[in-house]
Amino acid sequence: MRTLLRGARWVRWYMRELTDESAYDRYVAHLRAHDPAAEVPSRRDFERERTDARDGDPRQGFRCC
Numbered sequence: 001m002r003t004l005l006r007g008a009r010w011v012r013w014y015m016r017e018l019t020d021e022s023a024y025d026r027y028v029a030h031l032r033a034h035d036p037a038a039e040v041p042s043r044r045d046f047e048r049e050r051t052d053a054r055d056g057d058p059r060q061g062f063r064c065c
Contacts, residue, residue: 023050024043024046024047027046028040
């Protein structure tokens with residue numbers, strides 16, 4: 001049972017890293033480490049800013065539309 005649980009945790013971690021779902025968690029940890037008093041944006045605002053930055057910079061990858 002322990003092996004199965006450990007495997008499930010690894011799969012969850014791997015999928016979060018693969019899809020970059022953990023980017024917000026890393027950003028919040030970075031923000032707290034460098035400025036604990038800083039206001040943390042909501043996940044929705046973080047994703048919106050990240051998407052806008054990616055769409056605004058042509059060097060960030062291929063965009064067909």
